[in-house]
Amino acid sequence: MTTSLRSTLDFLLYDWLQAESLTARERFTDHSRETFDAVLDTCERIAREKYAPFNRTVDVQEPHFDGEKVILPQCTYDARQAFADSGMLSAAQDYELGGMQLPYVVESAAGSFFGCASISIGSNLLTTGNANAILVHGTPMQQQVFAANEFNGRWAGTMCLSEPQAGSSLSDIATRAVPDVESAAAADGMVPWDQDALGPRYRLRGNKMWISSGDHELTENIVHLVLAKIPGPDGKLVPGVKGISLFIVPKKLVDIKGNLTGERNDVALAGLNHKLGWRGTTNTLLNFGEGKYPVRAEQGGGLDGHGAGAIGYLVGKPGEGLKCMFHMMNEARISIGMAATMLGLAGYYASLDYAKTRLQGRPIGEAGKDASAPQVRLIEHADVKRMLLAQKSYGEGALALNLYCARLVDEGRTGNAEAAAQARLLLEVLTPIAKSWPSEFCLEANSLAIQIHGGYGYTRDFPVEQYWRDNRLNMIHEGTHGIQAADLLGRKVVMQGGAGLKLLASTIGATIALARQRPELSAYADQLAQALHDVTAATQAAWSTGNANEALANAVPYMQAFGHMVLAWMWLDVAHSVLARDASLSIAANAGRLSAARYFFRYELPKIGAWLGVVATRDATCAAMAEDAF
Amino acid sequence: MTTSLRSTLDFLLYDWLQAESLTARERFTDHSRETFDAVLDTCERIAREKYAPFNRTVDVQEPHFDGEKVILPQCTYDARQAFADSGMLSAAQDYELGGMQLPYVVESAAGSFFGCASISIGSNLLTTGNANAILVHGTPMQQQVFAANEFNGRWAGTMCLSEPQAGSSLSDIATRAVPDVESAAAADGMVPWDQDALGPRYRLRGNKMWISSGDHELTENIVHLVLAKIPGPDGKLVPGVKGISLFIVPKKLVDIKGNLTGERNDVALAGLNHKLGWRGTTNTLLNFGEGKYPVRAEQGGGLDGHGAGAIGYLVGKPGEGLKCMFHMMNEARISIGMAATMLGLAGYYASLDYAKTRLQGRPIGEAGKDASAPQVRLIEHADVKRMLLAQKSYGEGALALNLYCARLVDEGRTGNAEAAAQARLLLEVLTPIAKSWPSEFCLEANSLAIQIHGGYGYTRDFPVEQYWRDNRLNMIHEGTHGIQAADLLGRKVVMQGGAGLKLLASTIGATIALARQRPELSAYADQLAQALHDVTAATQAAWSTGNANEALANAVPYMQAFGHMVLAWMWLDVAHSVLARDASLSIAANAGRLSAARYFFRYELPKIGAWLGVVATRDATCAAMAEDAF
Structure with a gap:
C-alpha cells in the first residue's frame, strides 16, 4: 500500500x-x-x-x-x-x-x-490550525505562550465554532463573553481585565458542539479557540457575524511563562458524541462557564447557579472573530479534502490487494466454459477492473488536486507579488472543490472497494467498511456540501467581477493548449474545452436574472459539474506531464496514469451535462416544491 | 411516517x-x-x-x-x-x-x-421462500412435514448456497452429498437410504457461508435448504452447475409427523459474521458434517476426524438443484429491492420530519439579511428541498417498480395464458432492475438523509446512519450488482431473440402514447421515448460484434441507464395516473407525485447519456487495463 x-x-x-x-x-x-x-x-x-x-x-x-x-x-x-x-x-x-x-x-x-x-x-490538524491562527492574529505574548506550546507538542488545540443550535449558521451562536471586571474587583489577586498580559480577559458562558478533541489526556493542556459574542451596551448580543469575537480559552489556566497555574478553567465536558465513524477522535459537547470548575471569582457567586464564566483572552479585535477564523479555513478545507482522498486511496489499495488474490468465477465467453478449470482472480473480470479504475481515477485525481492547492498555498506565501496574488485568487475558487469533490467521490470509491470484496467487504473483518463510514463525515464538517456549493456559485465565481473564474479558465486553457499538441491527448483537450465552456455558460445563465434564489437553487449540481471539470483538468495536466518526460518511473505506472485519465474523460466527464442542465435553466422544481407536497 | x-x-x-x-x-x-x-x-x-x-x-x-x-x-x-x-x-x-x-x-x-x-x-422472507421452493419441488411428504411447519411459524428456514470459496460463482461449491448407505448397513434402526419417507437420504459435508438466520432459538427447528454436489461414480464432484443438487437438512431431526426425534443433526455454527449493518439478523458460517453433533452411524466412525455427515433429504432430481433454487429467485430479488426501497423511504421520512422542525440559517437574498430575525426551518432552503425531493423520487419510484413487479407475479400466476406468459417474460427482464436500482439509489437517498441532518446525522442518536449502513448490503446479497448487470445485458435483453426487451419497449410505449395525450406530460413522454431508443440502440451496439467480452465490459453502466429509463417510465405512468383520475387523494399528495416525476425527468433521466456512451462504444478502457498498471 x-x-x-x-x-x-x-x-x-x-x-x-x-x-x-x-x-x-x-x-x-x-x-x-x-x-x-x-x-x-x-x-x-x-x-x-x-x-x-x-x-x-x-x-x-x-x-x-x-x-x-x-x-x-x-x-x-x-x-x-x-x-x-x-x-x-x-x-x-x-x-x-x-x-x-x-x-x-x-x-x-x-x-x-x-x-x-x-x-x-x-487529530493534529486542529492543533496546527489553531496555533497558526494565533500566530497571525494573536499578540506576541499569546504566540509565545499558546502557539509555541502547541507547535512543540506540549499542548493540543481545538476550534470551537458550532453550537447545538448553530451549525452551518454561525451567525446564530449564543456563547457570551463579558469583560472580567469582577475578578479584580473581588481583589482575588488578578490584575484588571484589560491589563492581563495574556490579552483582554473575558468570562465566557455557552455550549459548543462538535468539538473535535475537545477533551482528552493526550497532552498537558488544551487550548480552545472559541467564537463568542460580546454583548453590546444594552446587554444584548449583536445579531449576525459582526458580533462574533475570538478567544483563547485554555482548559487549564497558565501563566505568562506557559506554566500551569494549577487551576482548572471552567470548561466542562458535557458529552461525547457517538459517531458513525472517525471514532478514534473524540468529538464533544463542551460547556463553558457552567460552574463545574469555578475559577476564583466564583466564590463571589455565579448567577443562577452558574459560575462567573470560563476565562478567555481576546484574540484580535472585538467583532472580527469570524474573519480571524476564516484565515485558516482554506487550509482546513484542503485538509478535509485530503482526508477524504486518503480514505479513498486506502480503500483502493485494500480492494486492489484483495482483487489480486481472491479467486472467484471464470472468464466470460468460451474461455470460461470449462467448469473444471480453476477459478480466476477477481482482477481478471472487466467489471472489477472498472471498479478499481474508478477508484484510482477518483483517489489519485483528488490527490493531485489537493497537492496542487497546497502548492498554491506556497505560491501565495513565497511567490513574487503578482504570482502570489494570482495563486491566492485561484485557491479561493478551487477550495470548495478541493474540499467537496473528494468528500463525495472518494466516498463513492470506498463503496466500490466494499463492492469488490463482496460479502466480506460488508464485515468488520476487512478494513473497507470502516473507510466508508469514516469518509461519510467529510461532506459534513468544515462546511457542508451545501455550504461549499453556495460559496462556489454564490461568491467565488462571481467575486471581483468573475476574476477568479476567469483566472481558472485561463489556467485550464494553458493545459488545454499544451495537450492539444499531443495527438494522444488532443481529443481530451477538446472535450475539456467544451466542458469549460459549458460550465462558464451555465454560470452566466444561473445568474442571468440576477436573482440569487434562482441562481443558487441548484448550487450543488453546479458544484458537482464544476468539480468534474476541475478533475478532468487535473487528469489532463497529469497525462501531459507523463507524456512530456521520459519517465524515471516504470512504464506500468505511467500507463496506469494515462488509463485513469482516459477513464475520467470517457466515463466521468460526460456526467456534467445532466448536472449543468438544471443549473442553466434555473430549474425550480425543487425550490418551488410546496412543503405539504412532500 | x-x-x-x-x-x-x-x-x-x-x-x-x-x-x-x-x-x-x-x-x-x-x-x-x-x-x-x-x-x-x-x-x-x-x-x-x-x-x-x-x-x-x-x-x-x-x-x-x-x-x-x-x-x-x-x-x-x-x-x-x-x-x-x-x-x-x-x-x-x-x-x-x-x-x-x-x-x-x-x-x-x-x-x-x-x-x-x-x-x-x-428475516421471515427466507422462511417463506424456503417453504415455497419445497412446495414446488418437494414430495407431498416433504411439503407436509417441512413446508407446512414453516408456513405455520413453528420452524424457520434458510437458503444455504454460498461457501467461503464460492460466492458469486456457485458452480464452485464443494459441499458433498453421498447416499447414506452406511446407516442402514450399521443396523442402527434406519431404513435404507432410498426408502426414507422424507426423501432419498444423503450425508452432507461442507461449509456454507453468509447464511442468514443460520442458527438461533427463535423457533423449535430450522430447515436448511442446502446446495451440494453428489459425487460421480469416480468419487469426484461434477464441475459446473450441472452437478448441483438440493437438500433439506433440518437442524434437528424430525419424523414423518413433524415431531422432533430428539436427535440433533450434524449442522454446527462455525461463526457469526460481524457486519456493517443489518445486525438484527444473524449471519453465519455453518459446518455440515464436521462431527460436532454425530448422528447415529457416527459410532461406526467418521473419516478423518469428521462425522459421517449431516443428514439431508434430496429435493427434486439430482443435478437440478440450482434450477429448483432459481424458482424462487425472482421473488427473492424483488424482496431485496423492496428492502432497499423501504430503507430509502425510512430515511426520507426521518429527514423530512427533521427538516420540518430543525431551525438553521436564513433565506438567500434580501429576505435573509436581517440577522436578528429568527432562523428558518431547514425545509425552507432550496438545497434541502432538493435533497428531499431526490429521496422522494428514488424511494417512491422504487416502491412503484417493486409493486409493479409484484403485480406481474400475480398476473403470471392468475392471468389468462397469454397475459400470464407476457407477465412472466416482462418480470424476467425487470427483475435485475427491481433488485439493483433501489439497492443503489435508495442507498444514495440514505446518504442524503444523513446530509440533511448535518452533524447530527453522523451520530448514532439519529436513525439515518443505520439506514445507510443497513442498505449497503443490498448491492451485495442475492446476486451482486455485477451479477445483476451481467444477467440483464448478457441474458435478459437478448434471450428469445430479444423478446423480453421488445415486450418491455411496447409496454413502455403504451405509457408514452397515453402520456402524449396530456399536455403536462407530452415533453416527458418524448424524453422517455428518446431514452428508450437510446437504450435499445446501445443494447444493439454492445452486441454488434457478437463478442460477449466487449458487450459486457460495461454491463453495470448499462444497467444504471436501463434502470433510470425504467424508473422514468414508472414516474410517467404514475403521473399519468394522477392526472387521469379526480383524485380521492388530497391535492398536495398529487402535486407531490407530479413534482417527483418532474424531478426525475429533469435531474435524473439526463444522466443516462454518460452511462450509455461507454456501452455503445464498447469502451475497453477498463477491460484493457493491465494489472500492473493499477
Whole structure:
C-alpha cells in the first residue's frame, strides 16, 4: 500500500508539481530533494508503525468518559507522541519557532501517509490550525505562550465554532463573553481585565458542539479557540457575524511563562458524541462557564447557579472573530479534502490487494466454459477492473488536486507579488472543490472497494467498511456540501467581477493548449474545452436574472459539474506531464496514469451535462416544491 | 411516517395498479378492498408496535454465541411471534395450507411496513421462500412435514448456497452429498437410504457461508435448504452447475409427523459474521458434517476426524438443484429491492420530519439579511428541498417498480395464458432492475438523509446512519450488482431473440402514447421515448460484434441507464395516473407525485447519456487495463 502511495506522491510532487524548484526560494533555501524525502520517509515510517496497525483498534475502542477523564486506547497516545516527536506539528513554521520551514505542499504530501493509515487517530490538524491562527492574529505574548506550546507538542488545540443550535449558521451562536471586571474587583489577586498580559480577559458562558478533541489526556493542556459574542451596551448580543469575537480559552489556566497555574478553567465536558465513524477522535459537547470548575471569582457567586464564566483572552479585535477564523479555513478545507482522498486511496489499495488474490468465477465467453478449470482472480473480470479504475481515477485525481492547492498555498506565501496574488485568487475558487469533490467521490470509491470484496467487504473483518463510514463525515464538517456549493456559485465565481473564474479558465486553457499538441491527448483537450465552456455558460445563465434564489437553487449540481471539470483538468495536466518526460518511473505506472485519465474523460466527464442542465435553466422544481407536497 | 407510507401504498396499490380488480379472479374471489385493507392495517400495527421501537436495539445488541446458543434480544422474539401470529408467513398460500390466498402484490405492500420499521429484525422472507421452493419441488411428504411447519411459524428456514470459496460463482461449491448407505448397513434402526419417507437420504459435508438466520432459538427447528454436489461414480464432484443438487437438512431431526426425534443433526455454527449493518439478523458460517453433533452411524466412525455427515433429504432430481433454487429467485430479488426501497423511504421520512422542525440559517437574498430575525426551518432552503425531493423520487419510484413487479407475479400466476406468459417474460427482464436500482439509489437517498441532518446525522442518536449502513448490503446479497448487470445485458435483453426487451419497449410505449395525450406530460413522454431508443440502440451496439467480452465490459453502466429509463417510465405512468383520475387523494399528495416525476425527468433521466456512451462504444478502457498498471 505505502509503496503505491509513495510512488504516486513522488510523481505528483516532483515530476508533476516540480516541488524541488521551491528550494530556489529564500524561505526554502536550506531544503533539497533529500530533505523533502527524509520528511516523507519519516512520516511513512511513523504511519506504518504507529497508525496503520491500530486503525481498527481506535474504531472499536471508542473514547469514553469515566466521569473524570476521557479514556482513549494506549495506541492513540503512542501515535500522538511519535507524531509530535517528528516535528511535523510545526514543519511549515519558521526556524525561530522551532519549525523546519518546509513547503506546505511537502507537508501535505507527508501528512497523507497518516490519513491513509488511520484518519481517525490523527487529530493534529486542529492543533496546527489553531496555533497558526494565533500566530497571525494573536499578540506576541499569546504566540509565545499558546502557539509555541502547541507547535512543540506540549499542548493540543481545538476550534470551537458550532453550537447545538448553530451549525452551518454561525451567525446564530449564543456563547457570551463579558469583560472580567469582577475578578479584580473581588481583589482575588488578578490584575484588571484589560491589563492581563495574556490579552483582554473575558468570562465566557455557552455550549459548543462538535468539538473535535475537545477533551482528552493526550497532552498537558488544551487550548480552545472559541467564537463568542460580546454583548453590546444594552446587554444584548449583536445579531449576525459582526458580533462574533475570538478567544483563547485554555482548559487549564497558565501563566505568562506557559506554566500551569494549577487551576482548572471552567470548561466542562458535557458529552461525547457517538459517531458513525472517525471514532478514534473524540468529538464533544463542551460547556463553558457552567460552574463545574469555578475559577476564583466564583466564590463571589455565579448567577443562577452558574459560575462567573470560563476565562478567555481576546484574540484580535472585538467583532472580527469570524474573519480571524476564516484565515485558516482554506487550509482546513484542503485538509478535509485530503482526508477524504486518503480514505479513498486506502480503500483502493485494500480492494486492489484483495482483487489480486481472491479467486472467484471464470472468464466470460468460451474461455470460461470449462467448469473444471480453476477459478480466476477477481482482477481478471472487466467489471472489477472498472471498479478499481474508478477508484484510482477518483483517489489519485483528488490527490493531485489537493497537492496542487497546497502548492498554491506556497505560491501565495513565497511567490513574487503578482504570482502570489494570482495563486491566492485561484485557491479561493478551487477550495470548495478541493474540499467537496473528494468528500463525495472518494466516498463513492470506498463503496466500490466494499463492492469488490463482496460479502466480506460488508464485515468488520476487512478494513473497507470502516473507510466508508469514516469518509461519510467529510461532506459534513468544515462546511457542508451545501455550504461549499453556495460559496462556489454564490461568491467565488462571481467575486471581483468573475476574476477568479476567469483566472481558472485561463489556467485550464494553458493545459488545454499544451495537450492539444499531443495527438494522444488532443481529443481530451477538446472535450475539456467544451466542458469549460459549458460550465462558464451555465454560470452566466444561473445568474442571468440576477436573482440569487434562482441562481443558487441548484448550487450543488453546479458544484458537482464544476468539480468534474476541475478533475478532468487535473487528469489532463497529469497525462501531459507523463507524456512530456521520459519517465524515471516504470512504464506500468505511467500507463496506469494515462488509463485513469482516459477513464475520467470517457466515463466521468460526460456526467456534467445532466448536472449543468438544471443549473442553466434555473430549474425550480425543487425550490418551488410546496412543503405539504412532500 | 406510517401515515405517509400508507397513503403512498394506497395510491399505488388501488389507484395506480388497481389491485381491487384482482378480486374478480377465482383465486382471490373471497377478497375485497376491505380484506386487503385489514391486512395492511394489521401489518402497519405490528410494524409500529413490535418493530419500529426496536430497530436501534437490534443494531446495538448484535447476535452473539455463548458457546451453545445464539443470543438475541427479547424484542426479536416478540417481533417474530407477532409476525407469525398474523398469518403473514403463509399469506399468499392456498387455503388448504392454512394460507389466505392473498395476492402477492398486497402481501408485498403489507410487508413494506416491516421493512420501513426495521429491516434487520425481520428475516421471515427466507422462511417463506424456503417453504415455497419445497412446495414446488418437494414430495407431498416433504411439503407436509417441512413446508407446512414453516408456513405455520413453528420452524424457520434458510437458503444455504454460498461457501467461503464460492460466492458469486456457485458452480464452485464443494459441499458433498453421498447416499447414506452406511446407516442402514450399521443396523442402527434406519431404513435404507432410498426408502426414507422424507426423501432419498444423503450425508452432507461442507461449509456454507453468509447464511442468514443460520442458527438461533427463535423457533423449535430450522430447515436448511442446502446446495451440494453428489459425487460421480469416480468419487469426484461434477464441475459446473450441472452437478448441483438440493437438500433439506433440518437442524434437528424430525419424523414423518413433524415431531422432533430428539436427535440433533450434524449442522454446527462455525461463526457469526460481524457486519456493517443489518445486525438484527444473524449471519453465519455453518459446518455440515464436521462431527460436532454425530448422528447415529457416527459410532461406526467418521473419516478423518469428521462425522459421517449431516443428514439431508434430496429435493427434486439430482443435478437440478440450482434450477429448483432459481424458482424462487425472482421473488427473492424483488424482496431485496423492496428492502432497499423501504430503507430509502425510512430515511426520507426521518429527514423530512427533521427538516420540518430543525431551525438553521436564513433565506438567500434580501429576505435573509436581517440577522436578528429568527432562523428558518431547514425545509425552507432550496438545497434541502432538493435533497428531499431526490429521496422522494428514488424511494417512491422504487416502491412503484417493486409493486409493479409484484403485480406481474400475480398476473403470471392468475392471468389468462397469454397475459400470464407476457407477465412472466416482462418480470424476467425487470427483475435485475427491481433488485439493483433501489439497492443503489435508495442507498444514495440514505446518504442524503444523513446530509440533511448535518452533524447530527453522523451520530448514532439519529436513525439515518443505520439506514445507510443497513442498505449497503443490498448491492451485495442475492446476486451482486455485477451479477445483476451481467444477467440483464448478457441474458435478459437478448434471450428469445430479444423478446423480453421488445415486450418491455411496447409496454413502455403504451405509457408514452397515453402520456402524449396530456399536455403536462407530452415533453416527458418524448424524453422517455428518446431514452428508450437510446437504450435499445446501445443494447444493439454492445452486441454488434457478437463478442460477449466487449458487450459486457460495461454491463453495470448499462444497467444504471436501463434502470433510470425504467424508473422514468414508472414516474410517467404514475403521473399519468394522477392526472387521469379526480383524485380521492388530497391535492398536495398529487402535486407531490407530479413534482417527483418532474424531478426525475429533469435531474435524473439526463444522466443516462454518460452511462450509455461507454456501452455503445464498447469502451475497453477498463477491460484493457493491465494489472500492473493499477
